[in-house]
Amino acid sequence: MDAPPTVGVEEEFLLVDPLTGAPVGRNADVARTAADFGMDLQLEIMRCQVETSTRVHTNTGELLAELRELRRGAAASAEKNDALLLAAAVPPTIPDELSITSTPRYHRIAENFGRLAHEQGLCGCHVHVAVPDRAAALQVSNFLRPWLPLLLALTANSAIYRGGETGYASWRNILWRRWPSAGPPPHFDSVAAFDTAVESMLSLGVILDRKMVYWDVRPSTTFPTVEVRVSDVPATAEESALLASLVRACAMTARTTDFVPVIAEDILRAAYWKAAHEGMDGAAIDPVDGRTVPVRELLDQLIDRIRPALQQLGDLDFVTEAVAALLLRGNGARRQLIAFRARGEVTDVVEELAAATMECCR
Template identity: 65%
Template sequence: MDGVSSTVGVEEEFLLADPETGAPTAKNEAVARTAMESGIDLQLELTRCQVETSTDVHTRTTDLLDQLRRLRRGAATCAERNGARLLAVAIPPTVPARFPVTDTPRYRRIADGFGMLAQEQGLCGSHVHVAVPDRETAVQVSNFLRPWLPLFLALTANSAFYRGVETGYASWRSILWRRWPSAGPPPYFRSAEDYDHTVAMMLASGIVLDEGMVYWDVRPSVRWPTVEIRISDVPATVEETALLAALVRATVLQARMLLAQGMIAPPVAADVLRAAYWKAARTGLDGEALAPDGRVLTARARLWELLDYISPALDELGDRAFVIETLATVLERGNGAIRQRNAFRSRGEVGDVVAELAAATLDGCPAVPLAASVARAQVVSPTSGPAA
């Protein structure tokens, strides 16, 4: 199997915050206009406090990382020109009572149909798209990815503070996000036909308004020939985003290798997967993880199990050295949730959390003139809803 055919692209969602208070600021339309004038494609999200970037399709992780750096710097510059600060954080550390919904027909329909769920959003994730040959493969690959979704969440957890207080969770976004009726881990599907039947039921019942609102954490893309992995908080740094993309791409390729050998993914019980999700959201990278077979081990030990599982795919993709080196850096420095907590514990001030997030957002991103920072990106997938 040709590893180069497993191309990858990433979407990152960001919070727009007031530079002085760190509170969300409703300026996404102005920021997007500035970006458009500069040749940057920023998408709007459900709330007016969010924007999203999309990379091109890449075959090399190093190229993906380079574009992620330029996209973050360009988006941050556009935000600054409109009196806002770009934050890579999965939920706002300080929030208003409600978020103003972006004024588009689709987002108004979502707000009308789902009430406070839509108005208490401001949740920012990162979505990884990996090319697959067809929808049937996407569904079968999704079954292979289900057991690893909690681990991807633990690795990228970046939402420890909400409404000015420490939540006690590494990823409070994950807890809030699963209130949506179509969010969370998908069922185990026998085929694409089985998948389509379930989606049709959800549409007919009004559980979702369109296919873009199928918010499962792994799914066939609505518009593109990819499998889309949506479990993660937006990572604090571009290196963590690139690491996530490399791990996801290798896991997808490993699944395709096993499918080519005639293997299918073993089912994971829904209650075990829900428990593993909660454990990952609660303790993140620093705590324990629950494996599909019921074993309790550290999240870091579970990461090494993943690396062992995807070892052939990492070699085929040429990503082994990047993954090992970047993962070692993240484990030593800590992910977003760990960095937030460390910043808060120095003085007990949420302002220190916001400052840490602002620094992490642009860590490693080149400070270059806006016109040179980002070429217009080829969109990998559409903006399809809150944290879509």
């Protein structure tokens, strides 16, 4: 097996009012404060969002340490601007009108996609794994397609929206897939097939540029990586590190695998809906054979499949322990529901999410 590839993580966060939890449009101010601290925060499409980006790493422990450091710095920068940093995939409270970050590209997207752009405020986590070329990126994409719903279920963190229960563990995923280029990618047999699909979307006007290829796995437009985008922003830094470890091990396994099943789109859509609806606390659809199975059973299958890569990475113990902790404690969606159902107060959800955001980061 080749040397382990490097990995990096991007996390998107909400900026909310510390008292009410309502989104606040202060990302430019927070980014300026972060720059004074020597930290680079990116501005997302909505003014209530910021994004952090790690360096590239070969060691998951070092990646986790930087994820915690970035959350700490972003939270301190938010606090300086009377805002609270929240690892939540959708605003849990009823927001005021969300405003677009003032860049030419974001305004162009808003003009072309209307209400769809103005109702964003959706926060995800993107994992980048180094690959030698785009053909390798598509090899990883094809391998990951059957496992994308499982990764979504594990990281679901958007059960409460606009002050109430959505009935879904990942409401972000339901909202996100309204975009014409979002969701699982097709199975691609070649780079030429990928390029043809992208050129078709461009010519039809359903995307404005290649950065709007929002598929949940894609060759990065910026880095020599494959980018996995299926996840809600996880509630804790440890969950983001767990996601990154699983994705990197999948990428390594894909590079040594001769055959992967081509999953029918209707089965994959059903598995996505099931994952978004039930998260990690219900059943999952195994896209390969269409059976309904416990999430834990499907997770065990994934870990068994990528075990050699996890061992080579030195991550098997970390993944085993992190998964056990996650199953016991619950992901962001479970935390939100427990907090909300205790008293029916959305401020309790904000308080729980704020604590999870900074868990082990202080």
